[in-house]
Amino acid sequence: MNFFNNISNILDKYTGLLLKGLGYTMLIALVGTVIGLIIGLCTGIIRTIPTSKNKAVSIIQRCVNALISVYVEVFRGTPMMVQAMVIYWGFAFANGGNTLPLIPAGIFIVSINTGAYMTEIVRGGIISIDKGQFEAAYSCGMNHFQVMLYVIIPQVMKNILPSVSNEFVINIKDTSVLNVIGVMELFYQATKIQTMTYQIFETYLVVCVIYFIMTFSITRLLRLVEKKLSGSNSYTICGSQSDPNAEIRVKEGQ
Amino acid sequence: MKRIFALILAVALMLCTFTSCGGRDQFDMSEVNSLSDLDGAVIAAQTGTFHLDALTAQTEGVDVKEYPDFTQLLTALNSGAIDGYVAEEPTAYAVIAQNPGLSYVALKNNDTGFTATDADTGIAVAFKTGSAYVATVNEILAGISTETREKLMQQAVTMNANPDEALTEALALVSSNTNTSNGTLKIAMECAYAPFNWSQTTDANGAVKIQGSDLYANGYDVQIAKYIAAEMGMSLEIYSAKWEALITGVQAGTYDGIIAGMSPTEEREAEVDFTDCYYNSNLVIIYKK
Numbered sequence: 001m002n003f004f005n006n007i008s009n010i011l012d013k014y015t016g017l018l019l020k021g022l023g024y025t026m027l028i029a030l031v032g033t034v035i036g037l038i039i040g041l042c043t044g045i046i047r048t049i050p051t052s053k054n055k056a057v058s059i060i061q062r063c064v065n066a067l068i069s070v071y072v073e074v075f076r077g078t079p080m081m082v083q084a085m086v087i088y089w090g091f092a093f094a095n096g097g098n099t100l101p102l103i104p105a106g107i108f109i110v111s112i113n114t115g116a117y118m119t120e121i122v123r124g125g126i127i128s129i130d131k132g133q134f135e136a137a138y139s140c141g142m143n144h145f146q147v148m149l150y151v152i153i154p155q156v157m158k159n160i161l162p163s164v165s166n167e168f169v170i171n172i173k174d175t176s177v178l179n180v181i182g183v184m185e186l187f188y189q190a191t192k193i194q195t196m197t198y199q200i201f202e203t204y205l206v207v208c209v210i211y212f213i214m215t216f217s218i219t220r221l222l223r224l225v226e227k228k229l230s231g232s233n234s235y236t237i238c239g240s241q242s243d244p245n246a247e248i249r250v251k252e253g254q
Numbered sequence: 255m256k257r258i259f260a261l262i263l264a265v266a267l268m269l270c271t272f273t274s275c276g277g278r279d280q281f282d283m284s285e286v287n288s289l290s291d292l293d294g295a296v297i298a299a300q301t302g303t304f305h306l307d308a309l310t311a312q313t314e315g316v317d318v319k320e321y322p323d324f325t326q327l328l329t330a331l332n333s334g335a336i337d338g339y340v341a342e343e344p345t346a347y348a349v350i351a352q353n354p355g356l357s358y359v360a361l362k363n364n365d366t367g368f369t370a371t372d373a374d375t376g377i378a379v380a381f382k383t384g385s386a387y388v389a390t391v392n393e394i395l396a397g398i399s400t401e402t403r404e405k406l407m408q409q410a411v412t413m414n415a416n417p418d419e420a421l422t423e424a425l426a427l428v429s430s431n432t433n434t435s436n437g438t439l440k441i442a443m444e445c446a447y448a449p450f451n452w453s454q455t456t457d458a459n460g461a462v463k464i465q466g467s468d469l470y471a472n473g474y475d476v477q478i479a480k481y482i483a484a485e486m487g488m489s490l491e492i493y494s495a496k497w498e499a500l501i502t503g504v505q506a507g508t509y510d511g512i513i514a515g516m517s518p519t520e521e522r523e524a525e526v527d528f529t530d531c532y533y534n535s536n537l538v539i540i541y542k543k
Binding site for chain 1: 323324325326328329349352353417445446448452453454455466467468469494495496499502503505506507508
């Protein structure tokens with residue numbers, strides 16, 4: 001019974017802190033994932049530009065591609081906790097003790113970290129699109145950005161959505177490492193609460209449930225979006241423009 | 255054949271895992287009077303502290319464990335994973351006030367207990383190397399008598415037991431200076447090391463708002479910080495930071511000083527400048543009755 005009392009005490013006394021932590025966690029994870037996706041799309045588009053015949057342009061292209069590779073390798077190859085420490089305190093030492101504001105710093109760190117992963121996810125998405133689609137679009141006279149914007153990226157978005165939602169869920173959990181620089185997300189609030197209650201197990205159990213509710217509802221929500229994007233299961237294939245009997249009707253479950 | 259072999263290996267691995275779950279014989283701590291009586295006990299200390307160094311170097315036959323923070327030491331003790339842990343005497347008062355099932359062995363430094371200098375177990379204020387504040391603060395600290403220090407520590411322990419309840423008596427250390435024209439003094443602490451400094455949800459007992467947080471800091475360190483800031487004619491800002499980030503923050507200039515129950519050890523002295531000690535305590539071992 002004591003156990004349940006402790007839990008209800010924590011919920012009662014520290015609701016404000018927990019809700020605030022939850023809010024910051026969601027904010028950082030959501031904005032971080034969106035910015036990360038934008039970074040991923042941009043780098044994906046830049047990386048797939050066909051090599052120019054002009055010598056000078058092709059050298060610039062190669063340099064940009066090399067920079068993107070370095071960015072991806074460095075941010076994918078080091079833990080986010082370490083990146084947070086390096087960026088936050090590096091900035092403070094470089095600017096005479098002025099530290100980055102915490103929430104924007106958190107969003108920045110999550111964004112560039114996610115961006116590195118997204119770059120690879122988007123690249124995979126673009127590779128998975130049939131080569132014929134590029135050729136058809138180019139032969140229509142589109143330039144690279146038009147091809148990407150109107151033909152490839154819409155298909156890529158649908159294909160990579162499961163990976164993106166996966167990344168979002170990972171981000172919700174991974175914002176917890178930002179507690180090392182003092183970002184007031186959910187895990188940080190939990191560390192604060194446990195020093196006030198001296199009840200590690202109860203505090204983290206509450207936080208554990210909150211995290212799970214967050215990630216579970218997000219995965220369900222994004223599953224719905226995926227379903228919506230993949231379209232209806234009942235559709236009609238028109239076999240002929242003149243003969244109405246040539247239609248093939250596909251119904252759900254068949 | 256390969257599949258069967260893999261299966262057998264997996265079962266063996268699982269069995270190995272389960273064997274480590276077996277119960278542990280508890281060590282009787284109530285009979286301990288000196289360090290040599292600890293032979294055979296499982297004792298823990300906080301990572302990166304003098305407590306851990308002393309435990310490792312000055313005891314024999316002790317199974318030494320380490321945990322990153324005090325709440326985890328306490329949880330480990332309550333769960334039976336360890337027989338006791340090393341702490342400063344004031345911490346023991348605070349912990350026992352909140353956990354009636356615990357007790358502590360009062361080991362006196364350099365007598366029945368650990369061999370330690372003031373630099374090991376005293377606590378001092380830290381400033382950036384070369385700071386002019388050190389001399390000023392030393393003068394202020396010299397004016398606080400040992401009785402006042404002890405009284406304030408007792409009050410801090412009482413306040414910690416019920417952080418939201420007002421003390422019945424006045425605080426032992428209050429500055430009469432109300433002029434704050436000399437700027438702001440930015441002080442960092444963990445806000446998680448009762449009774450030196452802790453976080454609470456109200457501003458009871460003169461707790462100070464933690465910058466950028468909804469919580470308030472109070473404790474022995476906070477009262478000392480308030481007194482120092484007031485005597486220097488400055489307004490006080492309290493920042494909550496991780497233990498590892500305290501010294502870095504002062505070096506970077508993010509905080510002006512550290513008042514966090516920090517002992518002026520040789521290694522830290524190389525990084526920051528310390529004032530004289532504002533409290534001296536003995537190391538004790540907290541155990542379950």
